[in-house]
Amino acid sequence: MERKWLLPLVASTLISIALLLAATVSLGASSSSHGGAKSSVFQFLPLREEEEHVQFIEEVSEQELLVENLPPPPRFAYLISGTKGDGARMQRVVQALYHPRNYYLLHLDLEAPTQERIELARYVQSQPAFTEAQNVYVVGKANLVTYRGPTMIAATLHGAAILLRQSENWDWFINLSASDYPLITQDDLLHVFSYLPKDLNFIEHTSDIGWKEFQRAKPIIIDPGLYMDKKTDIFWATQRRAVPTSFRLFTGSAWVALTRSFMEYCIHGYDNLPRTMLMYYTNFVSSPEGYFHTVLCNSQEFRNTTVNHDLHYIAWDTPPKQHPLSLTVDDLQNMTASGAAFARKFDNEDPVLDKIDETLLQRPKGKFTPGGWCIGTDPHIDPCSVRGESSVLRPGPGARRFEDLIVRLLSPSTFRSEQCVSPQK
Helix, strand or coil: CCCCCHHHHHHHHHHHHHHHHHHHHCHHHHHHCCCCCCCHHHHCCCCCHHHHHHHHHHCCCHHHHHHHCCCCCCCEEEEEEECCCCHHHHHHHHHHHCCCCCEEEEEECCCCCHHHHHHHHHHHHHCHHHHHHCCEEECCCCCCCCCCCCHHHHHHHHHHHHHHHHCCCCCEEEEEECCCEECCCHHHHHHHHCCCCCCCEECCEECCCCCHHHHHHCEEEECHHHCCCCCCCCEEEEEECCCCCCCCCCEECCCCEEEHHHHHHHHHCCCCHHHHHHHHHCCCCCHHHCHHHHHHHCCCCCHHHEECCCCEECCCCCCCCCCCCCCCHHHHHHHHHHCCCEECCCCCCCHHHHHHHHHHHCCCCCCCCCCCCECCCCCCCCHHHCECCCCCCCCCHHHHHHHHHHHHHCCCCCCCCCCCCCCCC
């Protein structure tokens, strides 16, 4: 049954986002305007036992009552993928993305040497924040991944299955690579997602596949990664095939933010559609740019849950080539103005990453991106080395930028008109 109730729900959600985000972002300013009032950050932290009675009798403010009525933050499950030489980059990405509410699975593919994978695992084990929360994992039995073949989809489904097994309480699955980087803090992202229905799937998609019909859908390819232990390019068969008539093909970005319920649908297999699509995309060129899109948009249950955006800022050549342009400091203004949560791709240790840390994340070099959960006060150590309550968020300017993007995507003039075209009968 189509979710006819989703449009009015989204409309009411937009109003809630505008009102509640405006109220919470103004908490810091309003609290500082009252003489002797506590900082808005510390008002949200749990008090020591001896202070609790004083708080309830004398210091309950209008702002605190508002915070108590805010929706609980969601949880994200991240799959961060890399290949040979990406171990150090993945450490930086997970530091920039880390929040104790979330879950993180790091996958260095089989092309990376075993020692690099061991060093990544040692890094994870050496971080007290990770070991305390027990929410960062490294794939020990790595997969061989060929981007243009189905092995990347296999690795993504494998990662999602691990995350489903490790935790029962995350809400969205997000896949990133070592060449991605956040443009907003996790507090910003969690804050805005707190007000969204938990059945929205963020995936850039279109049924107008254009030139991809001839160059990707009709050719038949074999991915050597399915049966070899060394990465090589895909093999091309001489035969070609017709475009399917029992379902409609969709294409788009390989980077997604998908709901837990949809990932369970793909992996647990209570419907045959995900398996049928998996078999079809085994011989499809660049299957990561079509598999989830086609499953979503041909599913009666999920096709009305799509938001046509991948939450990324990506710059392309004109006309687009196989890979996007590498981002530099010259792109920082456009990245920021986009309101996107993430950007790609970045060259290793490009100076723009330091600029993002400094201006957008306020992340000190080699330390975690600060958030409401970081309560350390020693100026000589990382404030996130002392962990507070994970549900305490401290959204900043990035939350406002990201909120503006989400409001545009969910506006009545955009949301329905950019969703999946009904599958062919």
